[in-house]
Amino acid sequence: METGTLIALAIYFIAMLAIGFYAWRKSTQDSEGYLLGGRDLGPAVTALSAGASDMSGWLMLGLPGAIFLSGLGQAWIGIGLVIGAYLNYRLVAPRLRTYTELAGDAITVPDFFEERFHDRSHALRLVSAIVIIVFFALYTSAGMVAGGKFAVSALGWDYLTGIFVMGGIVVVYTVMGGFLAVSLTDFVQGCIMFVALVLVPVVAFLELGGGFPDALGAAEASRGLSLTQMVGGEVTLLAIVSAAAWGLGYFGQPHIIVRFMAIRDVKQMPIARRINIGWMAVSLLGAILTGLVGAAWFAARGGAPEDPETVFLLLSKILFHPFIAGFVLAAVLAAIMSTISSQLLVTSSSLTEDIYKTFLNREGSEATLVAIGRAMVVAVAVVAALLALDPESTVLGIVGNAWAGFGAAFGPAILFSLRWKRTTRQGVLAGMVVGAAVVIGWILAGWSATMYEIVPGFLASSLAIWLVSRATAAPSETIAREFDEAAAAAKGA
Numbered sequence: 001m002e003t004g005t006l007i008a009l010a011i012y013f014i015a016m017l018a019i020g021f022y023a024w025r026k027s028t029q030d031s032e033g034y035l036l037g038g039r040d041l042g043p044a045v046t047a048l049s050a051g052a053s054d055m056s057g058w059l060m061l062g063l064p065g066a067i068f069l070s071g072l073g074q075a076w077i078g079i080g081l082v083i084g085a086y087l088n089y090r091l092v093a094p095r096l097r098t099y100t101e102l103a104g105d106a107i108t109v110p111d112f113f114e115e116r117f118h119d120r121s122h123a124l125r126l127v128s129a130i131v132i133i134v135f136f137a138l139y140t141s142a143g144m145v146a147g148g149k150f151a152v153s154a155l156g157w158d159y160l161t162g163i164f165v166m167g168g169i170v171v172v173y174t175v176m177g178g179f180l181a182v183s184l185t186d187f188v189q190g191c192i193m194f195v196a197l198v199l200v201p202v203v204a205f206l207e208l209g210g211g212f213p214d215a216l217g218a219a220e221a222s223r224g225l226s227l228t229q230m231v232g233g234e235v236t237l238l239a240i241v242s243a244a245a246w247g248l249g250y251f252g253q254p255h256i257i258v259r260f261m262a263i264r265d266v267k268q269m270p271i272a273r274r275i276n277i278g279w280m281a282v283s284l285l286g287a288i289l290t291g292l293v294g295a296a297w298f299a300a301r302g303g304a305p306e307d308p309e310t311v312f313l314l315l316s317k318i319l320f321h322p323f324i325a326g327f328v329l330a331a332v333l334a335a336i337m338s339t340i341s342s343q344l345l346v347t348s349s350s351l352t353e354d355i356y357k358t359f360l361n362r363e364g365s366e367a368t369l370v371a372i373g374r375a376m377v378v379a380v381a382v383v384a385a386l387l388a389l390d391p392e393s394t395v396l397g398i399v400g401n402a403w404a405g406f407g408a409a410f411g412p413a414i415l416f417s418l419r420w421k422r423t424t425r426q427g428v429l430a431g432m433v434v435g436a437a438v439v440i441g442w443i444l445a446g447w448s449a450t451m452y453e454i455v456p457g458f459l460a461s462s463l464a465i466w467l468v469s470r471a472t473a474a475p476s477e478t479i480a481r482e483f484d485e486a487a488a489a490a491k492g493a
Helices: 003-027 031-039 043-054 056-070 072-091 093-102 109-116 123-155 159-223 237-252 254-262 266-301 308-319 322-360 366-387 395-419 425-444 454-471 477-489
Strands: none
Touching: 003 159, 003 322, 043 159, 043 254, 043 266, 043 322, 056 072, 056 123, 056 159, 056 266, 056 308, 056 322, 072 093, 072 237, 072 266, 072 395, 093 109, 093 254, 093 266, 093 395, 093 477, 109 123, 109 254, 109 322, 109 395, 123 159, 123 254, 123 308, 123 322, 123 366, 123 395, 123 425, 159 254, 159 266, 159 308, 159 322, 159 366, 237 254, 237 395, 237 454, 254 322, 254 395, 266 308, 308 322, 322 366, 395 425, 395 454, 425 454
C-alpha cells in the first residue's frame, strides 16, 4: 500500500481514538451518561450521528454495488429511505424525546416500552431486549463483513485481519467513551462520508468526459439490461415496492431512534431534521451515481471488480493521489465503524439495563452498571466477528434481513405507542412477536426474492397491535394522561 494512504488512514484512526478518550473524561461517570450521553446532544451531532449510524457499510459498498450490477432500479431503496427518515423525524422523534423523559426517564427502547405501559411483568422489556440482541448480532456482523472486504480490496490485507483491526478500534473507543464517543465519532465520520460520496462520482464523470454515454452503453450491452431504467422492464411494480419499503424500517431501528432520546431540547428537533435529510439525500445520490458512473468507467477502461460491492473502493484508489485516496477510503471505514459502534452500544445497553439490572442485580451501583456495559460491548463484538467469518456474505443482504427484523418488530410498536392513545401493553407485545416471527418465517421460506420481508412483517405487526389492543382493556387514566402530556410537550417540534 502507498505510504500516503497509510498516513491518511493512521490520522483517521488516531482521531477516532482521541474522541473516545475525550468522551471518557467527560460523560462516563453514570449509566445515563455512558448509555445516552446525559441527553445533551446538539442538533447537528444528533442529525449526523443518526445518519452515520444508519448508513453503514452498505451505503459505500452495498448500494453502489447493486447499482453497478443492476442499474437505477435499485435506487428506489434510497428514495424509500429518504421518505422514511423524514417521516421518522415527523412522527417519532419529538414525541419519543418527550415521552422517554416523562415515562420514568427511560434510556433504552425496552425501558421506554415498559415505562410507557407501566408493565410490571417486564414482558415488554424482555421480549424487546431479545429482539435487539438477536437482530443486532446479525446487523453488527454485516459491518464486520464490510470491514473484511475493505481490508482485502483497499489495503491488501487478508479478510480476518481486516475484521479484527477495524473491530478492535471500534471496541476501544466505544468502551472508553460510550454514547458520547459514538455520537461524536459519528459526526466526524458523517462529514467524511459526505465529502467522499460527492468527490468520487464527480471526479470519475469528469475523467470520462464526453465518453460517458458510450461507456454507459457498453456497460448496458455487457449486462443485457438498461442501467438507467427505473420503471418498467425488469423493474416491476413489485420490485419498486420491495425496494422503497426499506423506508418503513426507520421507525423501528433502535440505534437510530435512541439519538432522538438524547437531543438536548425537543425544540431543536426541526434543525436536526433539516440537517439529517439534506445529508441523506446528497449522500444517497452520491452512492447511486458512484455505481452508475463506475459501470461506465470499468466498461471503458477495463479492470472491473470481481465483487461489485468494491466498486467505490477501486474507483477511489484509481482516481486520487494516495494521500487523498486514504481519506476517501477512510470514508468507507467511517460508514462501517459508525454503525458498528452504535449497534454495539445499543446491544450493550439492552444487556446491561434490560437484562442484568432488571433481572439479575436491581441494586447494582452506577460504577457496576458502567463496567457491565463496557464488558457487554466487548462480548457482542466477539459474537459479531464470529458470525462474520464467511467472506462470501453480502453486506446488503445481511443488512436487509436485520433492517426488516427491527422494522417489523419495533416500527409499528413505536408508532402505535406514540400516536394512538388506545394502544395496550398486550397489543404491543403481540405486534413485536408477530412482526419478528413473520420476517424470520418469510426469510426461511425463501420468499424474500419476491417481496422484501419487511412489507408482510410490518403489516402483520400493525394488524396484531390494532386487533389485540381493541380486544383488551383500555389503558389506565394515568397512562392516558402521560400520553397527553408527552404529545403536548412535543407540539411544534
